[in-house]
Amino acid sequence: MSDSLDSQPTGLPAVSLEVTLQRGGEELILEKALSGFTIRPSADFPREQLSQVSWGVWQRSIPSANLELFSIQPAQLETAMSQARADENVAFASHVYKFRDNPGTYVYLSDQITIQFATWVDAAKINVVATTFHLIQDQTVLGIPNTFVFLVSKQATENPIKITNQLQRLPEVLAAEPNIFIQQEPHYKPSDSLYSQQWYLNHNGGNQLGVGSHIAVEQAWDITRGIRSVVVAVVDDSFDLNHPDFQGMGKVVAPRDLKENDFLPLPGEKETSHGTACAGIAVAEENGAGIVGVAPGCALMPIRTTGFLDDQAIEDIFNWAIDQGASVISCSWGASAVYFPLSLRQRAAITRAATRGRNGKGCVIVFAAGNANRPVDGSVDEQNWPKNILQGKTRWLSGFAIHPDVIAVSASTSLNKKAAYSNWGANISVCAPSNNAPPGMWFQEMGFVYTQPTITTSISGLGIFTTDQLGAAGYDPGNFTKNFGGTSSATPIVAGVAALILSANPDLTAQQVNRILQETTDKIVDTEADPQLGLRGGSYDTNGHCIWFGYGKVNAAKAVRAAQQLRQVVPSVSKEVRGENKAQVIIPDDDNRGIRSAIAVNQNLIIADIQVTVNITHDFLGDLEVYLIAPNNQQVLLQSRILGRRTQLQNTYTVRSHPVLKQLLSLAAKGNWQLQVIDYSPQDVGKLNSWELVIGY
Numbered sequence: 001m002s003d004s005l006d007s008q009p010t011g012l013p014a015v016s017l018e019v020t021l022q023r024g025g026e027e028l029i030l031e032k033a034l035s036g037f038t039i040r041p042s043a044d045f046p047r048e049q050l051s052q053v054s055w056g057v058w059q060r061s062i063p064s065a066n067l068e069l070f071s072i073q074p075a076q077l078e079t080a081m082s083q084a085r086a087d088e089n090v091a092f093a094s095h096v097y098k099f100r101d102n103p104g105t106y107v108y109l110s111d112q113i114t115i116q117f118a119t120w121v122d123a124a125k126i127n128v129v130a131t132t133f134h135l136i137q138d139q140t141v142l143g144i145p146n147t148f149v150f151l152v153s154k155q156a157t158e159n160p161i162k163i164t165n166q167l168q169r170l171p172e173v174l175a176a177e178p179n180i181f182i183q184q185e186p187h188y189k190p191s192d193s194l195y196s197q198q199w200y201l202n203h204n205g206g207n208q209l210g211v212g213s214h215i216a217v218e219q220a221w222d223i224t225r226g227i228r229s230v231v232v233a234v235v236d237d238s239f240d241l242n243h244p245d246f247q248g249m250g251k252v253v254a255p256r257d258l259k260e261n262d263f264l265p266l267p268g269e270k271e272t273s274h275g276t277a278c279a280g281i282a283v284a285e286e287n288g289a290g291i292v293g294v295a296p297g298c299a300l301m302p303i304r305t306t307g308f309l310d311d312q313a314i315e316d317i318f319n320w321a322i323d324q325g326a327s328v329i330s331c332s333w334g335a336s337a338v339y340f341p342l343s344l345r346q347r348a349a350i351t352r353a354a355t356r357g358r359n360g361k362g363c364v365i366v367f368a369a370g371n372a373n374r375p376v377d378g379s380v381d382e383q384n385w386p387k388n389i390l391q392g393k394t395r396w397l398s399g400f401a402i403h404p405d406v407i408a409v410s411a412s413t414s415l416n417k418k419a420a421y422s423n424w425g426a427n428i429s430v431c432a433p434s435n436n437a438p439p440g441m442w443f444q445e446m447g448f449v450y451t452q453p454t455i456t457t458s459i460s461g462l463g464i465f466t467t468d469q470l471g472a473a474g475y476d477p478g479n480f481t482k483n484f485g486g487t488s489s490a491t492p493i494v495a496g497v498a499a500l501i502l503s504a505n506p507d508l509t510a511q512q513v514n515r516i517l518q519e520t521t522d523k524i525v526d527t528e529a530d531p532q533l534g535l536r537g538g539s540y541d542t543n544g545h546c547i548w549f550g551y552g553k554v555n556a557a558k559a560v561r562a563a564q565q566l567r568q569v570v571p572s573v574s575k576e577v578r579g580e581n582k583a584q585v586i587i588p589d590d591d592n593r594g595i596r597s598a599i600a601v602n603q604n605l606i607i608a609d610i611q612v613t614v615n616i617t618h619d620f621l622g623d624l625e626v627y628l629i630a631p632n633n634q635q636v637l638l639q640s641r642i643l644g645r646r647t648q649l650q651n652t653y654t655v656r657s658h659p660v661l662k663q664l665l666s667l668a669a670k671g672n673w674q675l676q677v678i679d680y681s682p683q684d685v686g687k688l689n690s691w692e693l694v695i696g697y
Contacts, residue, residue, distance in 0.1 A: 018100065019161050021107075022168055022177050024341030024399065030097040030107060030161070034074040037081050038067040038108055040092035055083040064259070064306035064313055065110050065181045069096070085154075092152065094159050104389050104443030105182060105337040110310060112138070112179035113160050113167075114344050116147040121172045129172060133163050143348040149179075149311075177343050181310040185336035185442045198291060198465055199414055200433035200493065208462050210416035212522060213433055215493060217294055217500075219557035223564055224503040225286065226297030232282050232499050233301040233326035233363075234492065235317050236275030236333065238267035240469045241302065243276065243479065245284035245291060250299055254324035257304040258316050265304030273469045275302060277484045278332050280467025282492035283499070291466060291480065294496025294556065298503065301326050309335050311345040318353040321363060327502050328364045329353060330495035332488035334398050336444050338390065342399035354405035354510050362510030364498040367400045368487035369410045370423035372451045373439035373532050376401040376408060377425050380533070384452045389443065402427040404621075404644040407498075407514055410549060411435075411490040413461035416524045417538075418548045420459050422487060424537055426622070427644055428550035430517050431524075432493040435485025436461030439532060455531045464489040497556045505563040512566070512657050518642075519659075520559040521552025543625070543640050566656055577603055579673070580692040587618065587677050589685050594678030596629070599693045601669045609655060609696030610664055612638060616649040616677065618686025625678045628653075628661075631671025636660055641680065669695050 021028040037056070050058040056070030072080045077095075084093045094109040113135060117126060126148070130137055134157075135150035152160050160178035167176035201217045203209050228250045241252055241264075257265040267273040283300045284293035303320060306313045321329050334340070342350075350365060357363030369376055376398040382390040401408040401423070408427050411419035411434035418424075421439035422431070436459045440450040466489065468474040468481040475481040494517065501513050508516070526538030526548060537547040545551055579599035587595055612628055621643035628636045637660065638653045655661045675691045 019097070020165055021161055021180070022164050022175070023180075023343055024347065025175070026341050028339065028341070029100040031100050033096040033098050033106060034077055036069060036071045036096045037077065037084070038062070038069050038094050038096060039084050039090045040066050040111060041068060042089050042091045045089040049089075053084075053087075055080040055087075062108060062181060062308065064308045065108060065310060067108055067110070067181070091154060099337060099339060101394060102338040102390065104445040104449075106444050108181040109160050110179045110181060111152045111160065112311065113150045113152060113164055114141060114147065114175075114177045114179065114311065115150060115167060115173060116144055116175040116344060117172055118174055119146055121146060125172060129167070129170065133167065135163075141345055141348060143352045144344060147344065149345070175344055179311040179343070179345070181308045182340065183336045183444045184305060184307050184309050184333050199462055200464060201292075201294065208460060209414050212524075213412065213414050213416045215294070215433065215497065215553070216555050216557040220497075220500050220560040223560050224297070224500055226283070226295035226499055227503045228297065228299050230295070230327045230499050230502045230506070231299045231301050231325055232295065232495055233303055233321040233329045234275060234279045234282060234495070235303045235305060235321075235329060235331045236278055237307070238271070238273045238304055239265050239275045239279055239302040240267060240273055240467075240474075241265070243280075243467055243470060244287065244289060245280055245293075245467050246300060248285045248287065251285055253299045253301055254320070255302045256320050258313065259304050259306050265302050267469060267473070269473060272474050274332070274488065275304065276469055276474070277466045277481060278330065278488060278492045281464065281484075281489055282330055282496040284467055294493055295499035295503065298496075298499045305333070311343055314346045315349045318349040322353050322357045325358075326363055327358055328366065328495045328498045330366050330492050331400065332368045332491045334368065334370055334400055336442050339395050339397045340399045341397055342403065346399070347403065350403050351405050358510070361508070364407065364495075364502070364510045364513045365405060366407045366409060366491050366495045366498065367403075368491040369401050369408050369428055370398055370441070371421040371439055371486045372396075372423060372441040373421050373530065374423055374451065375425040376423050376427050382452065386446065386449055389446060389449065398423065402644055404646045405510070407494060407517065408550070409487055409491045409494045411487045412524060412549060412553050415461055416553075417461070417526045417528065418530065419461065420455060420531055422548070424547045426545070426547060428547065429514065429642070430494060430521055430551055431549040431553050432490035433553070434487065434490040435463040437485060451532070453532060457531045459531070494554055497554050497559055500556055500560050501563040504560045505567040508563060508566065509657070515657070516559050516562045516566075517554055518551035520555055520562050521550075522555050523552045524549060545641070562659070566659065574697070576609070576694055576696045577601060577605070577669070578692065578694050580690065581675075582690040584690075585688045587616075587624070587679050587686050587688060589679055590682040592678055592680065594676050595688065596674045596676050597688055597691060599673045599691070601631075601671060601673060601693070601695065603670060605669050605695070605697040607665050607667050607669050607695055607697065610661055611652055611654040611694045612675070613652045613692040614638070614649060614675065615689040615691065616686060617647060617689060618649070619647060619684035620681075621646040621649050621686075623679045623681040623684055624686075625680065627676040627678075629674040629676055630664055630667060631669075631673060632667065634664065634667070636664065669697070
């Protein structure tokens with residue numbers, strides 16, 4: 001099917017080949033794949049008849065979408081689709097699409113459309129819109145007001161993309177998106193390197209081992225090795241739950257197989273199991289044999305994905321994790337697409353987990369940055385790819401990695417250098433140790449492809465040793481693999497450290513865990529140019545952030561100690577004074593002087609506790625830094641530039657959540673307190689709406 005989908009017809013007007021896809025507030029250009037289409041058969045369509053229809057050649061099923069893929073000669077495409085739509089056994093038929101400038105990714109349409117209506121639109125008006133476009137209301141979208149999922153009925157005369165484009169022009173509609181299916185890409189390709197010890201946990205030096213390139217986990221284990229009530233959900237392709245390192249009372253909780261719709265997320269006999277390797281790194285049990293995970297005492301929630309990244313699949317993943325009590329959610333995968341913004345429903349599902357999971361404290365969500373040596377959000381001039389699959393200035397976007405509630409993880413090597421393949425950018429949160437290998441990515445059309453240009457220098461670094469399927473199946477013969485790597489292995493390392501943090505202090509919110517991870521890192525530096533693109537990104541800016549390593553390499557010992565100390569911070573406070581400034585102030589764009597807003601404290605008192613609540617709206621909060629300035633001109637950074645594309649900041653900064661505020665304790669409170677907000681980047685604008693200062697004494 002992949003080869004036939006590449007052929008192009010002649011004599012067709014170009015305008016008929018392109019459509020605009022509304023997604024995540026962006027417009028993406030799609031091109032029709034002119035040698036194939038999909039149908040959704042009715043419930044009583046016998047499967048054996050799929051290969052007997054006259055209007056196409058059946059290729060395969062896409063079970064999670066309930067779609068069947070057919071191939072056809074390009075000249076017969078429209079006729080064949082008309083015949084399919086007329087068949088009483090066909091509930092829905094659609095073209096297959098590709099992203100323009102990224103032909104290696106196929107886009108399959110479901111019959112779902114998500115519509116976000118303006119707040120003033122009532123149920124009667126919604127019903128009128130649905131009737132006009134032949135839509136059937138199916139479900140509400142949690143977390144987004146006045147937003148619903150509709151089904152496109154067979155009476156509709158246009159496909160979901162064209163319908164959403166028309167809906168987008170209505171004054172009643174804020175956003176309209178079709179639900180699309182894109183194949184999932186695991187962030188890993190095994191290398192040939194051999195290594196049989198877990199150097200990434202702790203080491204004392206040796207061949208190809210840089211000083212401090214591990215995560216110092218042994219000192220963290222002196223405090224906690226993890227507790228069973230902290231559950232790490234590993235979301236992946238499959239899990240060999242018979243492995244000895246996943247045994248133990250209460251070790252595996254709430255397993256889920258979304259692909260087979262059951263509760264046994266096991267691998268097939270002949271397939272490799274990416275999830276088995278990732279789960280071992282995070283939580284392999286300490287049992288005197290095999291390996292040990294970063295957080296061996298914690299529980300494992302294995303969730304097998306459908307293999308596709310449609311809205312329903314993402315909602316099912318995160319809803320299961322929330323409902324079954326996951327503390328940390330580890331995701332070593334992304335979309336098999338160069339440019340992939342998240343949909344409304346996908347963004348909302350992740351935000352819901354990060355804010356409402358763990359009984360309102362939020363699940364800690366960790367995502368792999370990817371292995372193409374490309375920006376998670378940016379452009380690269382691409383040349384010399386196989387079959388020119390990418391050519392010229394190409395925009396790259398990983399919607400999962402840049403989600404503001406996600407910890408995006410890049411990879412460092414056993415020599416404390418950037419892994420050659422590791423994706424990078426302003427949205428990277430932290431890095432963790434992994435192997436080293438040439439960069440590449442998986443395309444549905446071509447399989448695994450090495451990104452260009454080819455690296456001609458040697459690539460040094462040891463591999464990651466972890467659990468593998470039992471016996472001959474898997475990456476290596478035996479029960480373990482020496483060859484695991486990629487940001488796939490860096491991600492469960494960070495998930496394991498997050499689990500240790502929560503084991504030491506279960507009261508922390510997800511935001512607090514993220515902050516601890518960032519503030520306790522080792523600031524590894526790589527002064528060498530990237531061997532593929534010649535870029536230099538291994539040093540840190542004035543905010544302590546590095547585009548290659550984020551805020552640095554995770555250090556389990558320092559992180560767990562910080563979590564433990566926060567548990568002990570209970571200021572002795574008997575009284576408090578409050579001040580508030582509700583004067584709205586426009587924040588000047590790209591001006592390092594920023595704005596200042598003042599609150600006067602008239603009482604003579606000594607600070608025993610302090611908290612600051614800030615309300616800011618801005619088109620891109622990632623441009624901003626927020627400081628609290630005490631009357632003695634001592635300055636404390638409350639908010640660094642890590643909020644990405646968020647537009648609303650309403651947050652309370654306390655001594656517990658921001659230990660940096662502890663430096664203000666015991667000072668005299670009298671005088672003018674100022675909140676300073678600085679916009680460091682052009683274009684996006686916003687305003688400080690209000691702020692409040694509470695001082696305990």
